[in-house]
Amino acid sequence: MLKSRIFPVLAVVAAIVAIWYVAAVFMNAPVQRDMDKRAGVTSTTWQLVEKTMSQAKPTLPAPHQIAVNFFENTFQRKLTSNRSLVYNGWVTLSSTLAGFAFGTVLGIAIAVGIVHVKSLERSLMPWIIASQTVPILAIAPMVIVVLGAINITGLVPKALISTYLSFFPVTVGMVKGLRSPEAMHLDLMQTYNASLGQTFWKLRVPASVPYLFTSMKVAIAASLVGAIVGELPTGAVAGIGAKLLAGSYYSQTVDMWAALVMGSVLAALLVFSVDIVSRVVNRMMGGRPA
Structure with a gap:
């Protein structure tokens, strides 16, 4: 097998x-x-x-050139060196995790509101969908400039750009999950005279967990993309985006490809981590192992 x-x-x-x-x-x-x-x-x-x-x-660059560069800058550089892919990866990872956390919380909050308030679904959902049609490359510089004008720099602007990309899949997945219980189960809760809160916590939330973790896998990958894109207009001196930008300035194509490989490795590790957490939560809830 x-x-x-x-x-x-x-x-x-x-x-x-x-x-x-x-x-x-x-x-x-x-x-x-x-x-x-x-x-x-x-x-x-x-x-x-x-x-x-x-x-x-x-x-x-040939594959072996990228592999050699990746090995040298990952395992043969000091972790505090600006040339270390581990150091640059950590800088990007910190923005990614912050943006992913904000995006997940925001997405869940919006989904709960949409499911329970009909007017929010009609008024808010079209704007949420429309927001994703705007290219992130157009939004990122505006976010950086606006926040920079009020002296907010560093991690926060990049995290907000990651939030912008990550909240949407969580919102859509959570809405679908919260609405996934069958009508028969909802009627049964009404028969037991369950309150709105009891129906939410004992029926809707458990049913939404698989949908939530599936959407979180997409969201965390999108959050990484947002963090990398957010580093480009800031003139950041560290991070995967900064490595790509510096490589493009000095025609260091091998460094650029090695940075892309590091980004791919980070994305795979992040998605794998979410998958592990989902399996643990599923087992704790009494679900069958996949």
């Missing part, structure tokens, strides 16, 4: 890596030919391929 899951994934990864190497050769070859021409060097085809794999500032 495990082999049937692993082999297809490995096959896809191997195909992507092979295509990546071929693309790296073709995209880096024109620059390398120009460098050889200026140096008065004539390279064979194999020598040209080798050189495209070892350029200091390639157009598209």
Whole structure:
């Protein structure tokens, strides 16, 4: 069973890596030919391929260049170094977790209001949906400028941008979850003369938990994206977004790709952490293990 899951994934990864190497050769070859021409060097085809794999500032870094850079800047740098991906990852992670916490609380609060107040559903839900049609790249600079004008800088602006992206999936998932109990169960609660609060805590909330954690997986990944985007217009000196920005300024494409890999690793760890918590909560509530 495990082999049937692993082999297809490995096959896809191997195909992507092979295509990546071929693309790296073709995209880096024109620059390398120009460098050889200026140096008065004539390279064979194999020598040209080798050189495209070892350029200091390639157009598209080869996978092994990214892997080496990621290893060096993750395990061979001091944790306090600005070049350490662990340090930069922690800076982004702090904004991500703060924004995710705010977004989750806000999303749950809005969902509870929408479920229990009909006027909120009609007046608020369309605006919530419309808010997600505005590109985050357009909103982030405005948030930074407005908060900067009142001397609010640092973690808070980035956390608010993460909140903007993370509250929406939580709101939608929680609304669906709170409304998931069947009419028969709601009628049964009325038969027992249960109050609105008792129906909420004993029926609606337990039924909404699976929906909540599913939406939280989406929300925490979106929160990470918001934190990275929030670092771009702030001129931050640390964080994954700052590494991407510095890499683009100085054409350090290998550093940029390594930072992207760190972002992917963080996203995977965050989603996995939410999944673990959901399994623990499900087991505590008496649910069957998935």
